[in-house]
Amino acid sequence: MKHVNMVVIGSGPAGQKAAIQAAKLGKSVILIEKNNIIGGACIHTGTIPSKALRESVLQLTGIHQSTLNNHNPVNKSDITLDDLIFRCHQVIRTEIDVIREHMQRNGVEMIWGEAHFKDQHTIDVVRPSACETIEADHIVIASGTTPARPSTITFDNERVLDSDSFLRLPALPKSIIIVGGGVIGTEYACMMAALGIRVVLVEARPMLLEFADSEIIEALQYRMRAMGVTLRLNERVDDIRVLPDGLVQATMQSGKHIRADSLLYCIGRQGATAKMDLDKVGLTPDSRGRLKVNEHYQTEIPHIYAVGDVIGFPALASTSMEQGRLASCHAYGEPTCSIPELFPVGIYSIPEISMVGKTEAALTDEGIPYEAGVAQYREIARGQLLGDEGGMLKLLIHEQTRQILGVHAIGTGATELIHIGQAVMALKGTVDYFINNVFNYPTLAECYKVAALNGSNKLRLLQSSPTSLETPKLKIVGA
Structure with missing residues (x-):
């Protein structure tokens, strides 16, 4: 031994x-x-x-x-x-x-x-x-x-697939149903749609990737639909079978039927x-x-x-x-x-998305006062040079301490861009670091300065507003 x-x-x-x-x-x-x-x-x-x-x-x-x-x-x-x-x-x-x-x-x-x-x-x-x-x-x-394979589904590795067997397909399908809007399902849906394949993505929850920032996911869903992905949200699959003509049929709990050349099952591992x-x-x-x-x-x-x-x-x-x-x-x-x-999350959809720290929903649930600073790629020269006008970076900033609580990004280079925010958060940095720092021009990193200025301006307006809900009394001169 x-x-x-x-x-x-x-x-x-x-x-x-x-x-x-x-x-x-x-x-x-x-x-x-x-x-x-x-x-x-x-x-x-x-x-x-x-x-x-x-x-x-x-x-x-x-x-x-x-x-x-x-x-x-x-x-x-x-x-x-x-x-x-x-x-x-x-x-x-x-x-x-x-x-x-x-x-x-x-x-x-x-x-x-x-x-x-x-x-x-x-x-x-x-x-x-x-x-x-x-x-x-x-x-x-x-x-x-390993990919989850429920006993109720017959995987033949030709028409009904998991993420392992998909890579062994002899040819690309003309249409595909993807069951599961998690990381794997979302990534493959984007890739197939980019290739001109008709994609229907079925997800039981009301939104894809619910652990991520809702505004970022709304933007991703918009882009996916623009690429031709049909999103069936709040839908559950009751039955999957291969029809005599070779097509795969997925039957929803709602009674809908969806048919395609192939079906990729991506619910859990x-x-x-x-x-x-x-x-x-x-x-x-x-x-x-x-x-x-x-x-x-x-x-x-x-x-x-x-x-x-x-x-x-x-x-x-x-x-x-x-x-x-x-x-x-x-x-x-x-x-x-x-x-x-502060472990970062990167999802390689098209466009890619990334995040580190808290989401807006988590901060709201925890009762932490915050403000959001946003930079759109279309405002950034590098975004124009890349042809990516739909990208966005968002900073979540504590109202009192000005500390960065979360960073969320969608667009070209999002998974690389996120590490700047991660480093500042690890060092307990505030929004002022980004305001006072100089970034190479033209780069996507400039998004941090634009988002920081946007958030700081919102905080300034918030702090200068009257705290009382009462209408201020007018002082009449000479009364």
Whole structure:
């Protein structure tokens, strides 16, 4: 039996960073991956393929140029799935090489096979022809998730698809129904619409991406409709079936029927924990296979940690990486300073959106007085140069302290732009930083100054207004 300081289960972003951090602290580390290739869902079916696909869509359709030049020079019907996937494969191969190099450089040992808990410190790694037992002082579960596949739906991976099987389609459909208006469903709906595919997006809630700022999402929904996406909000799917003519039919609870060439089911993901024998160590996942952890990412068993998508929201590659690093630091007493409440969120819709900090709805619920400062891309020279007149950046500012409470953006470069606000918020900065700072011209970063001036002017008007609701009495001269 082999003994090491730490075993990490799963080689996605969370597992990679947990393993490397422990190795950098001088610990012996084994990383277990059930597939025969490193990277997890992030590299092979999730973040990297979908973002590479999006970049290919933007480049091949010339969607930004069409906005700038008021015409589209590309015949979208000529774009094939092979055109889109080619770039994905290039990026995936490069990312795999980079990750493998990082593991080798830091002395992390890789073992291929399924991890099964034998007891609280021992894991059997099962392969088709062998089984290896490893004992560890600390264990990090970073097994990720898989697309949820309800038993009531028959997935044939040709007409009825999940986000994994969609990437293996032989050809693009002419029309598609997307069930689920979360991050994955919204991103794919935008990509397909940009390619000229008829898209119907069904979402049970009254708005897409309800965790985000409502004004930003309203703007996104407007842009999606302008691209040709039909949004069926407040609608639930009761039945999905393939008709004799090959079309897929989705029947709503309201009685509506929607038909298309394909259907992409994107409601939820399931924690990849079912085959780990967690019952042998006293861990019980929830109904969606996710594990509960404390603020240090420890499960109920202190030396067993869980990080990444397997613990649920926000389930982003960026946050997963940080969770893995923090878990290893905590396991070995390494001091850290992280601000989880300022983890940024980036959604690669078309246009992309991003946020950090509180939303207007959250501030209202918490009774925190605030004012919003807004900058429109059409006011910014760089926005005009990019041909993006629909972008927007919004600062949420505390009425009394002038501290920045939240930053929300939609438009070209939103996921990059958000980090300026994140840094200022982490340093407890106020709106005055943006007012007094100088930004390169022309850049999108100027949005911060415009939004800060807009918000500051509103605060000045608010503070100069009479606090009493009574009508001021007129003083009559000579009375």
